[in-house]
Amino acid sequence: MTEPFQLAGLSLDCDDPESLARFYLGLLGGRVLWNDAHSVGIRIPSGLTVAAQRVEDYYPPQWPGTAAVHLDLAADADLDLCEQHALAIGAKPAPVQPDPRWRVLLDPAGHPFCITTRVTPL
Numbered sequence: 001m002t003e004p005f006q007l008a009g010l011s012l013d014c015d016d017p018e019s020l021a022r023f024y025l026g027l028l029g030g031r032v033l034w035n036d037a038h039s040v041g042i043r044i045p046s047g048l049t050v051a052a053q054r055v056e057d058y059y060p061p062q063w064p065g066t067a068a069v070h071l072d073l074a075a076d077a078d079l080d081l082c083e084q085h086a087l088a089i090g091a092k093p094a095p096v097q098p099d100p101r102w103r104v105l106l107d108p109a110g111h112p113f114c115i116t117t118r119v120t121p122l
Contacts, residue, residue, distance in 0.1 A: 009049035014109035020052035060110020071113040
């Protein structure tokens with residue numbers, strides 16, 4: 001039997017979808033698929049759709065703690081340079097950094113994401 005599902009996209013709650021989508025375009029590349037009053041969708045080069053969706057009374061997750069899911073991003077060989085790029089386009093460092101092989105950052109809506117050069121081969 002083949003796998004019954006494929007990951008089609010990832011939706012991130014926020015209070016400003018346009019700003020969050022712009023951040024992820026700057027971080028991951030890609031193109032805008034749609035932009036309306038409630039959400040902005042982008043297609044990143046891997047083919048995944050990332051949607052930033054407006055949520056009334058949005059409050060960001062807390063790291064560590066309430067974040068149920070976070071992104072792990074593969075960086076090129078220079079972790080410091082990749083971190084500097086993410087910070088330059090609007091990320092913030094998370095207050096807790098549990099492992100020096102990873103950098104935990106927060107996107108403009110407060111979602112945690114990690115970057116690392118340690119990637120498991122396919």
